[in-house]
Amino acid sequence: MTDPAPDVPATMRAQRFHRDTRTFAVEDVPVPVPGPGQALVRVAFCGICHSDLSLLDGTFPSARVPEVVTQGHEASGTVAALGPGVGGWAVGDRVVPAAGRPCRRCEHCRRGDFPHCDDLQLMAFAYDGAWAEFTVADAAGLTRVPDDVPLEQAALLADAVATPFGAVAHTAGVRVGEAVGVWGVGGVGTHLVQLARLVGAVPVIAVDLDEEVRARALAVGADFAFDSRDPQLREKIAAATGGHLLDVAFDAVGIRATFEHSLAMLTPGGRVVGVGLSGQEVSLGSTLAFNLSRKQVLGHLGYRNEDIGVLVRLLATGRLDLSRSVSGIVSLEDVGEGIRRLQEHEGHPVRLLVQP
Incomplete structure (x- = not known):
């Protein structure tokens, strides 16, 4: 691993979901270490999505979820450290991590066709997400965010905007x-x-x-x-x-x-x-x-990783306006309040964000 940013601590706060009790709580856990081909991302914002709620209400088949997992898959932030073999990125770069990673074992992955992976691993379901101060992401799934794009809006791209984009541009x-x-x-x-x-x-x-x-x-x-x-x-x-x-x-x-x-x-x-x-x-x-x-x-499900780059360019050039889409920001400790607002449609939120 490359030298991390000087202010990366040994432990962090994370909102952890416990599968057996279907409860969640803020816990102190070790800051993850990025492996080969990975990056440690300091989370700036992460959305609260209806699919996150599906773990709590039992809609999502939790048998595929670890016993304890950090939720949150619509993230933005800055690179805090790089794992071995990662090039083209530097500590401090502003990024959006993809909300999933290919299994790298199925027939499609073996021939490099990652978008059609048979067993896509979903962030915050198959592995730890970004309702936390830091998260680990595949460097190949990072998208660069220019300085003139607010990280609040960039966080929406990893699902709340990219999934509709995929539905409009690709599926339909x-x-x-x-x-x-x-x-x-x-x-x-x-x-x-x-x-x-x-x-x-x-x-x-x-x-x-x-x-x-x-x-x-x-x-x-x-x-x-x-x-x-x-x-x-x-x-x-x-x-x-x-x-x-x-x-x-x-x-x-x-x-x-x-x-x-x-x-x-x-x-x-x-x-x-x-x-x-x-x-x-x-x-x-x-x-x-x-x-x-x-x-x-x-x-329809999901998007292609390159779609996030297209959306970043649309935001940066003013073709796409997401200023109305951030309906509120809560702390890690107040995720429960954000979930309540989403479940009860209080204020009809487009997207509520968590700021660790």
């Missing part, structure tokens, strides 16, 4: 002029709206239960915002699209109602992309109706 392949709808305009949905507009979707239609959330969707770029309970929703979407309905619908909630509702609003040949996650089952209706409509159903 949204094309200029296509009509796009977004069901559920929370943390992920807000960024789906912004990114769909950025790539040229017209119109971009937000669908949500809450009036305040719909107003925020309009403020960040939606052309229309409709109440999902409106019995005239189909007619309103048809009017907004000149009778065409939607080419692409993103379900950012992931429950049966939003998935089937968004599927029903597609034009023939349109595609629905599932981004939100839940344990609920969905129906496509009869195979006769589904096949005749030529609709497509696409599942």
